[in-house]
Amino acid sequence: MKVEDxxxxxxxxxxxxxxxxxxxxxxxxxxxxxxxxxWQVGESVPYCSYCxxxxxxxxxxxxxxxxxxxxxxxxxxxxxxxxxxxxxEMSMNKLELAGGHYQVLTIRNPSQITQDEKVKMQELLxxxxxxxxxxxxxRIARELHDxxxxxxxxxxxxxxxxxxxxxxxxxxxxxxKMNMVMEGTLACLKRLTKExxxxxxxxxxxETALRSSVDDWQRLYNxxxxxxxxxxxxxxxxxxxxxxxxxIIQEAVNNALRHGKATSIMIEIYKVDNELYFQIVDNGKxxxxxxxxxxGLGLRHMRERVKMLHGDIKWISExxxxxxxxxxxxx
Ligand SMILES: Nc1ncnc2c1ncn2[C@@H]1O[C@H](COP(=O)(O)OP(=O)(O)O)[C@@H](O)[C@H]1O
Ligand SMILES: [Mg+2]
Numbered sequence: 475m476k477v478e479d480x481x482x483x484x485x486x487x488x489x490x491x492x493x494x495x496x497x498x499x500x501x502x503x504x505x506x507x508x509x510x511x512x513w514q515v516g517e518s519v520p521y522c523s524y525c526x527x528x529x530x531x532x533x534x535x536x537x538x539x540x541x542x543x544x545x546x547x548x549x550x551x552x553x554x555x556x557x558x559x560x561x562x563e564m565s566m567n568k569l570e571l572a573g574g575h576y577q578v579l580t581i582r583n584p585s586q587i588t589q590d591e592k593v594k595m596q597e598l599l600x601x602x603x604x605x606x607x608x609x610x611x612x613r614i615a616r617e618l619h620d621x622x623x624x625x626x627x628x629x630x631x632x633x634x635x636x637x638x639x640x641x642x643x644x645x646x647x648x649x650x651k652m653n654m655v656m657e658g659t660l661a662c663l664k665r666l667t668k669e670x671x672x673x674x675x676x677x678x679x680x681e682t683a684l685r686s687s688v689d690d691w692q693r694l695y696n697x698x699x700x701x702x703x704x705x706x707x708x709x710x711x712x713x714x715x716x717x718x719x720x721x722i723i724q725e726a727v728n729n730a731l732r733h734g735k736a737t738s739i740m741i742e743i744y745k746v747d748n749e750l751y752f753q754i755v756d757n758g759k760x761x762x763x764x765x766x767x768x769x770g771l772g773l774r775h776m777r778e779r780v781k782m783l784h785g786d787i788k789w790i791s792e793x794x795x796x797x798x799x800x801x802x803x804x805x
Contacts, residue, residue: 490562490581494519495574498537507581510562512555519579522550522564529606538602539566540577545598546591549584560584600778608717615670623663630656665694669724680716681705684723688741695731698738705745709805718779719743719752719803722787725772726754726799734758734797745805749785753800760795 484491490507494500498519503511513519520526525537535541539548547565562581569576633656637649668690681703692699711719723741730736736758743752766773773789780787780801787801 490579492519492579492581493569494577494579496577498577501576507579510554510581511552520553522548522552524548524550526553529609531609537566539564539579540568546594547580547582548595552581597781601782604718604775604779604782605714608714611670615667618663618670619667623660623667626656626659626663630660665690680711680720683716684720684741687720687724691727697731697736700738700740702740702742702744705743705750709745711805715783715803715805718783719750722776722779722801723752723754725776726756729772730754730756730758730797734760734795736795736797748804749802750805751800751802753798755796755798757796760791760793760797762793763789763791 485504487504487506490510491502491504492500492507492511492513493502500513500515500517500519503513503515508514521536528536528538530536538545545565547563549561549563551561552564561584563584564582565580567578567580569578630653633649633652637646637653640646640649668687684703685701688699688701691697727739727741730739734756736756738757740755741752742754743750745751776787776799780803783803783805785801785803787799789797789799791797
């Protein structure tokens, strides 16, 4: 078939096709895409409203479809000259031709998307959301520690300095009280920072971070913890796997304390072949999982995290307790 014939076919596609070069300059646009966007050859493709606003790390592409592990398709509002209010589905393929690297942007009406694509897209979006949540937690933890924490600490020291030069008993008593409030605030900040981002995580890895957190929880809540970890010392978690597992355990412990009012919690983690099994058992008052109305985000996030790590999770509990959360991830 001749090139011109191919061109005619693409020209009449019911999907919009835009071909752009590496600098996002349009080298080809078919009728449908022009109709939807009003863009023309030679112009550069603007970012959709989602990508314009999203937070992007240093080496990441702003366009969510241009990343290494792109979404199969993505729904957002396209900045255009024809003032449509609809969101469109977009997907992108990279093309390497003799003349260089190109990107082919396909624009569709939302109804043209398949069920399979929907599922995959949802999973990837959840993944994105969780990663964004982790980086936001990290940022807040850093701010709390480096900024607010340091300021409160210098106030605390300043106050202590003044206290030593005050003789008037009425004022020393007041200063002592202020001192106590400050100590409480510092302890609270420290706890919050650790919960947001276990400090040790970045340097020492999963096991050390978990052991240290369990020590903190034990001291803080004054309950019995037993922690059994049987994983090879040289086990390396990929990317954020360890952090996901840590968050699962953290949520299970929080639930046991908050909802179950547990006085004893057992955590066990062990490796069999390529699977890492975990269970968290509490002696709290339990719950009937069938009666949950599905509003809690905690359990949902735990499910989504194990799914991302190619595993599974279940809750074995009944009213009156105990509760066992058990599952595995693939490592
Ligand atoms: N270990 C537990 N002991 C008792 N109840 C629990 C436990 N874990 C979960 N639940 C119940 O499941 C519900 C949903 O939990 P979750 O999704 O974490 O939401 P949240 O903690 O925000 O309420 C809780 O409100 C509670 O009723
Ligand atoms: Mg919860």
